[in-house]
Amino acid sequence: MITLITYEAGFGQPSFSPFCVKAMWLLQAADAQWQREDSNDPRKFPQAKLPAIRVPEGIIGDSHNIQIYLEERGADFWGAVTDKASGHAFIRMAEEHMYFHLVLDRWANDQLWPIIRENYFAAIPKLLRRPITSSIRKETLRGMKAQGLGRLTPEERLKRIAPDLAAIKARLDAHPYLMGPEISLPDYSVAAMLCAMMATPLPTLLQERITDDPVLSAYAMRVAERMTPA
Known part of the structure; x- marks a missing residue:
């Protein structure tokens, strides 16, 4: 189970941060088993930023690195796109x-x-x-x-x-x-x-x-x- 550490929901969005929302969508698109954990203090995470994911390998921060982690495990976020x-x-x-x-x-x-x-x-x-x-x-x-x-x-x-x-x-x-x-x-x-x-x-x-x-x-x-x- 992947744990997504994210800023909390607000203003009608799943998170205050669009990067956290992007990470949620990546996990959904990858058909990953995941749960969320809200945090308002990014200082203890990589680059002092959110989102981050907690996985068996450790903590992976930044939505781009989350993308790479999921792609290395088989996720395809491009489909038929050639350009x-x-x-x-x-x-x-x-x-x-x-x-x-x-x-x-x-x-x-x-x-x-x-x-x-x-x-x-x-x-x-x-x-x-x-x-x-x-x-x-x-x-x-x-x-x-x-x-x-x-x-x-x-x-x-x-x-x-x-x-x-x-x-x-x-x-x-x-x-x-x-x-x-x-x-x-x-x-x-x-x-x-x-x-x-x-x-x-x-x-x-x-x-x-x-x-x-x-x-x-x-x-x-x-x-x-x-x-x-x-």
Whole structure:
């Protein structure tokens, strides 16, 4: 039995983290026997990140490493897809660019931050929660400024992510999934990111952009409904 260590469910999603949701979908697609274990403290796991899985070989962290572990044991996340190069590009677009838009949408929004703080960090005693999370928030936003997107306004960020969303929609013109008629690995990354964006608990420019787009929102929900365990 594989134990998936994940951030808890929230905002209508199986986890606050799209990477944890992706890991759940990988386990489902691999037809693995697994159970979840919620944690709000990633510091004791590899790279101080979640998700992670506990398996006989030890603890394996990061959704990509979980993917590799399952593939080495026979899982096939590509099916009939031949254009794996484009698929990998979509994964990197979602995880190395779109994700940072999600982070800023939640952490940089002063109206939204109190909701994020009280949900993400509920395990921290209330008297300590504000000072501790204020430091975490400052460090996160400092990192986003160094990355570059943190220097942009919400309007500028929306323009920056627009080509990504257009690329996703272009692939969905002819098929229900990114790489064709069947679900495959890139869908687990891209749809999980779109679902997280739509689930942001207050309206934002990004949240409304995804929710109001019938192609993007329907695609994200289609993947979620198929892959999320009951």
